[in-house]
Amino acid sequence: MVNITVVGSSSIDLVVTAATRPKAGETIIGNDFQTVPGGKGANQAVAAARLGANVSMIGRVGKDTFGEKIVSNLQDKGVSVDYVEPVTDVASGTAHITLAEEDNSIIVVKGANDYVTPDYIKKSIDKLKQADIVLIQQEIPEETVEFVLESCHSFEVPVLLNPAPAREVSKKVIDNATYLTPNEHEFAIMFGDDNRSEVLQRYPNRLLITEGKNGVRYFDGDKEVVIPSFEVTPVDTTGAGDTFNASFALAIAEGKSIADAIRFANKAASISITKFGAQGGMPTREEMER
Numbered sequence: 001m002v003n004i005t006v007v008g009s010s011s012i013d014l015v016v017t018a019a020t021r022p023k024a025g026e027t028i029i030g031n032d033f034q035t036v037p038g039g040k041g042a043n044q045a046v047a048a049a050r051l052g053a054n055v056s057m058i059g060r061v062g063k064d065t066f067g068e069k070i071v072s073n074l075q076d077k078g079v080s081v082d083y084v085e086p087v088t089d090v091a092s093g094t095a096h097i098t099l100a101e102e103d104n105s106i107i108v109v110k111g112a113n114d115y116v117t118p119d120y121i122k123k124s125i126d127k128l129k130q131a132d133i134v135l136i137q138q139e140i141p142e143e144t145v146e147f148v149l150e151s152c153h154s155f156e157v158p159v160l161l162n163p164a165p166a167r168e169v170s171k172k173v174i175d176n177a178t179y180l181t182p183n184e185h186e187f188a189i190m191f192g193d194d195n196r197s198e199v200l201q202r203y204p205n206r207l208l209i210t211e212g213k214n215g216v217r218y219f220d221g222d223k224e225v226v227i228p229s230f231e232v233t234p235v236d237t238t239g240a241g242d243t244f245n246a247s248f249a250l251a252i253a254e255g256k257s258i259a260d261a262i263r264f265a266n267k268a269a270s271i272s273i274t275k276f277g278a279q280g281g282m283p284t285r286e287e288m289e290r
């Protein structure tokens with residue numbers, strides 16, 4: 001069993017389903033409202049655990065009912081929460097999601113996730129050292145991402161940075177990441193107007209651009225490759241990226257090649273979007289085999 005440590009956000013998703021998205025100043029009637037567990041970090045932790053990894057989450061929640069729900073959900077899914085501590089007087093993170101027109105739009109309020117600081121990480125540094133691979137995203141402070149990447153680099157522990165949501169990142173962060181998995185929008189923010197093929201060639205077998213339905217693009221040291229995704233009828237695309245990242249990391253830690261790990265992760269992500277909720281469709285290993 002591989003050991004995966006996830007450093008990142010955990011939130012409650014407040015999900016409204018509607019036929020269309022309201023324009024500015026407009027009020028429309030929606031169809032449904034649900035609260036489900038989310039947050040990119042927690043989603044990735046759950047996705048990896050469902051596929052059979054031994055997962056530790058490093059994160060923070062508020063001392064509120066959402067925080068209790070986040071922690072109990074992680075525990076139920078088999079994720080270790082020894083390093084998910086509550087913050088007093090700060091609300092748990094929330095994501096305000098609209099599902100409409102076959103896609104989602106999301107506003108994240110970070111809340112307690114902003115307290116995943118470098119000092120907080122120092123308390124759990126052994127969890128980074130002991131991991132076969134570390135996963136991190138960008139719903140926590142920038143200096144924490146920098147600190148974790150630098151630490152993993154010095155411990156020679158592979159680390160995957162899922163640069164979502166998009167923000168500019170330093171060259172040092174890019175250099176310290178073993179794998180980077182921007183979508184096309186995040187890629188454009190990270191690399192500006194630089195030519196895509198040239199950028200891919202700078203980071204062979206490390207930079208994977210996730211292109212949704214199109215698949216995943218990377219440079220294999222010799223040529224640019226696109227590994228196609230699987231065709232499914234989507235119910236809810238929320239969490240597909242998280243499922244991809246966790247499954248890719250797990251497959252790499254299990255010794256698969258980059259191409260095979262992407263195929264495995266594409267499959268898991270495709271299955272994940274056939275059910276409602278960021279974590280609702282994340283497959284188990286048995287479901288993947290079936």
Ligand code: RIB
Binds near residue numbers: 011278
């Ligand atoms: O990646 C999907 C996640 O992004 C949602 O679960 C939501 O919490 C937002 O953070």
